[in-house]
């Protein structure tokens with residue numbers, strides 16, 4: 057049996073490091089996603105180095121420069137206490153990032169665990185988990201948030217845990233659906249019939265094949281959580297002042313001085329919109345590029 | 355594996371697989387589908403035993419039960435002289451090295467996110483035989499060569515291969531652990547006709563080289579005739595005739611077998627026009643509600659009154675075994 061029907065095309069011209077090659081592919085095949093990625097990493101960078109990058113102290117007031125419009129000295133203007141808006145946006149980015157990643161990470165882990173147990177084990181376990189998810193989802197998110205925060209008080213850990221649970225349990229439904237369809241594939245059956253243990257199958261077959269769903273879930277959750285945190289801060293239930301968050305900047309000075317200093321609302325509002333949008337398109341591009349079947353196609 | 359080296363690699367004794375039928379909000383069991391209802395056969399070492407029959411007659415269920423991938427309701431499965439019917443997952447693990455499966459769907463049976471080397475080598479990893487990277491790669495090359503794939507393609511993904519090549523990948527995976535038994539559930543029916551012959555010939559070639567035993571399921575009787583040593587005909591969860599290939603195709607005994615063979619058109623149009631067409635009439639009765647007596651009697655052209663009441667059992671007729679009252683002594 058040495059008849060061979062397929063000749064592989066010649067190997068690629070150059071050997072680059074896989075990470076570089078991957079990013080080049082992203083720019084070539086998914087330019088929008090790549091731009092989203094760049095914005096996302098700039099946001100990350102700003103968040104991580106906010107303390108160094110901020111030109112002024114966050115709560116450093118300057119009575120001579122109050123409500124100043126953007127200028128060279130204050131690129132995003134100042135607020136009613138003469139605080140530099142850019143510095144506050146940067147520190148706000150840090151907080152949004154921490155809350156966004158922790159809560160979305162927690163949510164994704166919860167979704168994966170619940171979704172996999174429910175979808176892979178099936179049967180009664182599946183039914184119990186799904187009825188619980190149903191019940192959970194009948195509570196309006198905002199009401200739940202308001203009730204819990206008013207009981208335990210505002211703060212980063214509370215917000216992360218609540219948002220993580222909220223989005224995690226709801227998202228488990230999506231992971232479960234993906235798991236059920238992957239489980240039906242015969243390669244799962246093949247692994248079982250060769251004696252593979254359940255954990256091996258989950259790790260090598262189920263998880264990689266639900267990854268596209270998980271990536272999109274995670275990135276949309278990062279956006280959603282940042283928005284939710286802003287919403288909570290807007291309602292005064294978020295991270296307490298004077299710590300600046302984008303939400304509290306919008307709701308506090310942004311709203312009060314909307315006419316005198318529109319940049320006070322525009323700066324956090326635009327940042328929020330751009331970052332959330334960037335994360336979403338980046339997530340979509342990642343999902344597509346990580347699929348080996350998409351390799352070489354557009 | 356076992357010290358008790360008989361002629362038979364597998365013995366299936368009075369196998370029954372009944373699926374529960376659930377209903378109502380509480381999903382309570384309200385009945386059973388006897389998908390396999392008292393099947394017995396032996397697989398001799400090195401032979402190909404084929405199961406044929408209409409869709410839904412229980413071929414796949416029988417095969418999966420032999421693999422212990424389907425809970426057995428009753429009966430025995432003896433593999434290599436060991437009764438494995440009630441082995442748990444841990445006890446089955448070493449046994450599974452000796453039995454592998456080739457699937458019908460060349461697309462769904464290969465994980466699209468794994469490279470070919472990892473797919474073919476998966477059984478080695480599962481059984482912790484892949485510790486040495488060099489030995490592992492060498493084994494992959496050897497397996498790919500064995501099934502007619504270019505070993506240089508080991509680091510490609512399944513979607514880069516054609517259906518026939520993918521089926522070769524599936525076969526290489528099944529061979530990785532040097533199994534004795536390979537179960538092929540319609541391994542060629544998803545392939546182009548021109549590719550089918552190549553894959554069937556590959557399977558036969560591998561059998562000759564490696565002494566494999568096949569439990570083979572196919573719809574296409576010409577494929578069955580080509581590859582089998584012995585054939586079992588199933589009807590509604592039961593074996594109605596077991597016999598050697600030549601005996602079965604040259605002188606079919608059971609009325610169902612005859613009808614099944616009659617349904618196959620002959621390539622020569624002159625013969626085809628002249629030969630009698632005794633097609634089976636009527637629907638296949640539901641497995642959920644099998645008729646009393648012989649399961650085939652509602653459609654049988656030769657049914658007698660006793661066929662409606664008494665269920666026939668497999669009995670020797672010449673060298674074949676047939677379960678039909680026409681052959682009662």
Ligand SMILES: Nc1ncnc2c1ncn2[C@@H]1O[C@H](COP(=O)(O)OP(=O)(O)OP(=O)(O)O)[C@@H](O)[C@H]1O
Nearest residue numbers: 373374387389408409410411412413414415416641
């Ligand atoms: N998981 C299941 N639950 C309930 N009934 C089942 C299940 N699997 C199979 N059956 C039923 O058992 C019977 C036998 O099925 P099986 O798949 O073994 O048939 P088959 O001979 O392989 O058919 P085909 O040629 O279509 O593959 C069918 O009537 C089918 O509906």
Ligand SMILES: [Mg+2]
Nearest residue numbers: 413414415539
């Ligand atoms: Mg089948």
